[in-house]
Amino acid sequence: MSTYQGGPALPQERRLVTEIPGPKSRELLARKQAAVPPGIGTTLPVFVTRAGGGVVVDIDGNSLIDFGSGIAVTSVGNAAPRVVERVSRQVADFTHTCFMVTPYESYVEVCEKLNELTPGDHEKRTFLVNSGAEAVENAVKVARLATGRQAVVVFDHGYHGRTLLTMTLTAKNMPYKQGFGPFAPEVYRVPLAYPYRWPTGPENCAEEAAAQAIDAINKQIGAGNVAAVVIEPIAGEGGFIEPAKGFLPRIAEYCRENGIVFIADEVQTGFARTGQLFACEDEGIVPDIITTAKGIAGGLPLAAVTGRADLLDKVHAGGLGGTYGGNPLACEAALGVLETIESEDLVARARRIGEIMLPRLHAMQERFDVIGDVRGRGAMIAIELVKPGTKEPNPEVVAEIVRRCHAEGLLVLTAGTYGNVLRFLPPLVMPEHLLEEGLAILEKALSA
């Protein structure tokens, strides 16, 4: 892994030359606060000038270790060479035509590749939009039209975006929903198999959670009224909750038996992040529709809806699309990302990151009784923090650890329904010495 030669010529080192944030960042933060509403939060107020490989460099000259990838986006690294090369060429040729007005090849090529790479060898179609939320909204539109049904089933701890429909699909009230109602109709929430917090223990979790979910659907909605089930194969914002093994296959089987469209929201888990190209592959799930975004285009705004041809072909001409969906720069970026994943074998790199991180985190769990759970796959790893000796969420200690990591130049993110999860999403091209250094900073923060 440390042999990676790509990325811009940025020294792959942590280097702090001011306090964090430094004076120039603080000045910009004051401007931000005057110009941008507080609803747009800031995890770490350092203003970035460059990024690549495993580091983010700020305006004061500090080089920070990146355990966030811009929330699971720059998996191939920031400004990855193949992305830069393709986008640079494209920006000089043409920047936009609107694919619905006069098409171009790169859009078609991205769709062909997604049809080929996503789980299942059935005939598929793909169309492109701008964001994860837009992809999920469109997947629901397709499912409703194709089935002639209205109800949509989602899960506890689910996150699907911030638009009206996707915030309705999202489980957590604060900050995503508070005050933004009324919400979209015909959305129903059922239990998720959350092993760490399952009342009768992780060994019973998959079976009991699936039975409860299916019973709720049958009793409260009626299977015949359900257009789609929308689920993240690993709940992302909800706290990197990997459903107990067996849960996803049971839900997928129930959907098949009842003509319900199974939509896998792989916006966060997709594109090698979990040590497989798509997280659904882990239990051999073949979704009817899969939504992707984030890691798809190395930071350019792009998202996709890929699914069974017989479902997607039902939608009338003009029923799908948008001005910018599948913008040519974003399509070129996506092609550069797919080339990079293959040529750098980033699936294997993600697995290797997990192999390094999980044992280190488990060792920390032995030492520090605030770590209740260590979980995740590949380079999508989290620890859940609790009050010692209990499973009571401990968001206060998370905030303190984050503060210490940031001050030491390690960018980490939080997550979780209870705000008590530290999540780690390093770029898959992260050099190993930076991964180790980041873990050492985390350990130091935990011991403090």
Ligand SMILES: Cc1ncc(COP(=O)(O)O)c(C=O)c1O
């Ligand atoms: C699983 C999942 N779905 C949908 C979204 C929404 O994506 P976007 O922020 O691109 O709209 C996210 C974003 O975090 C996500 O993690």
